[in-house]
Every structure is written in structure tokens, then in C-alpha cells.
Amino acid sequence: MPTGDAVEETQGEGTPDHELEAVADSEPGERRPPALEDAANLLVLAPTMDESARRAYYEEIVPDRPMGHDVLAVEYRRSPDEWLDEWRRYAGTSPRRAAVVSVDDLTRSTVAATASGSDGVTPVGSNAVVCVERPDDLTGLGIRIHQCLDEFEGPRTVITIDSLTVLLQYVETREAFRFLHVLTNRVAGADAVAHYHMDPAAHDDRTIAILGSLFDAVAEYAGEAAGDEDGTAWAVEER
Numbered sequence: 001m002p003t004g005d006a007v008e009e010t011q012g013e014g015t016p017d018h019e020l021e022a023v024a025d026s027e028p029g030e031r032r033p034p035a036l037e038d039a040a041n042l043l044v045l046a047p048t049m050d051e052s053a054r055r056a057y058y059e060e061i062v063p064d065r066p067m068g069h070d071v072l073a074v075e076y077r078r079s080p081d082e083w084l085d086e087w088r089r090y091a092g093t094s095p096r097r098a099a100v101v102s103v104d105d106l107t108r109s110t111v112a113a114t115a116s117g118s119d120g121v122t123p124v125g126s127n128a129v130v131c132v133e134r135p136d137d138l139t140g141l142g143i144r145i146h147q148c149l150d151e152f153e154g155p156r157t158v159i160t161i162d163s164l165t166v167l168l169q170y171v172e173t174r175e176a177f178r179f180l181h182v183l184t185n186r187v188a189g190a191d192a193v194a195h196y197h198m199d200p201a202a203h204d205d206r207t208i209a210i211l212g213s214l215f216d217a218v219a220e221y222a223g224e225a226a227g228d229e230d231g232t233a234w235a236v237e238e239r
Helices: 051-061 080-091 105-114 138-152 173-189 205-212 224-230
Strands: 041-045 070-075 097-102 128-131 157-162 193-198 217-221 234-238
Touching: 041 051, 041 173, 041 205, 051 080, 051 217, 051 234, 070 080, 070 138, 080 097, 097 138, 128 138, 138 157, 138 173, 173 193, 173 205
Parallel strands: 041 193, 041 217, 070 097, 070 157, 097 128, 157 193
Antiparallel strands: 217 234
16 A cells, blocks of 8 residues: 555455455454444554454454445554555455554654645545544544545444554543544444444543443453453443
């Protein structure tokens, strides 16, 4: 996926056989907890670097038939290439359409070098990479997300924010709360689904509780052993 004018076209693409070996036996969304069916905005609490947690996220949290979804990924941690590689690895296919809002320094400089827009970013649209110049620029981030939602709005739209943990390194909790309050309302109004990733080990209980109050549900990774016992690796609390 180039990090210039657009993400490579994803519609209809499959995944090479050697990559499918890494996909878990369960189909994406096959073991999705019923409590998540009506959750437009979901806080996902899991260790950032835990591969088992990432696999469980795709198996149980990501809606089924991921190849039929339009995905908007807001990435603080990874390049667009890395995000798409992970999606394909665990979902077994590409999304129908994808847009990545990146705050990565390398991606930002690459996009800026090739963009045709006067503001140094690529146009928003299907299979596009756009960027926000500063990780603490919540106004700019909000504008980009809203522009993408204008393109992808609908029940088959999934937004992933990865992650709130990194975001909170740049802004105060109260600023993040105000930003997320507006965003969660926008997501619900767009009839979309959004997943907000957060590493619980990096935050105190008060911070998690304050931000968690904004969401329809909170899913916390309980580990693979929990999945063996009750069929799900996630403890879900509805709000």
C-alpha cells in the first residue's frame, strides 16, 4: 500500500495462501459477543503488543464478513502498510474500501512530498491516506475523520482509533474527553461502528473510567484461557 496519493485498491483482493496460515481457525466476527451487536462506540482494552489479543480482536470484535466493510483507520502507532498487513493477516482478506488517517512522522513526510493538495495532504476519499501534522491537533484530526465519514457513512463502516493510549501522551484527559464526546456522537449519527483501542496497563483506573463513560460498551481482553472456559476472550460491560 503506497503512502503517497492513495492506499492501494483493496476491493475484491484476497490474501496470499502463505499469509492465510497466520489467520486463526475462527472466522472474523464468528464468536462476536451478543452484547456488542448494538454498540456503536466500543472501548477496546488490551495490551498493545500482545499478538493473542490482536488475534482475538479480529476473531470476536471485528464484525463478520470484513471484506464487505468500509474501514477508516486512525493510526498513531503504525504506517498504513502495517495497518493493512495486519488486517489482511487476521481478517483473511482486504476491506471493501479503506482510508487511513495517519499521524506517523515518516508517513506524514512521505505524503507531504507527493500530495497535490495545497495543505500538504492527499485528498480524502476511497482508498486514501491522509495525515494530521501534529499528534496534539485534535481539531485537524476531527476534520479529517469527519471528511472520511462523509465518504464512508453507513452501517457497513468500521472506524478504528489506535490508540487512545498514544493520543493521551500528547493531550490532557479533559481534552481527549471533549474530542471523543463529539466523535462518538458523530459515529452514532453516521450509523457506523467505532473501536477505540487503549492499553489498560498504561493508565490509572480513573482515566479509564472517565473516558469509558463515553462509550456504549467496554470490551477488556481477559486472555486466551478465558476463551477456553466461556467461549470468548473478552469481558464485555455494557453502559
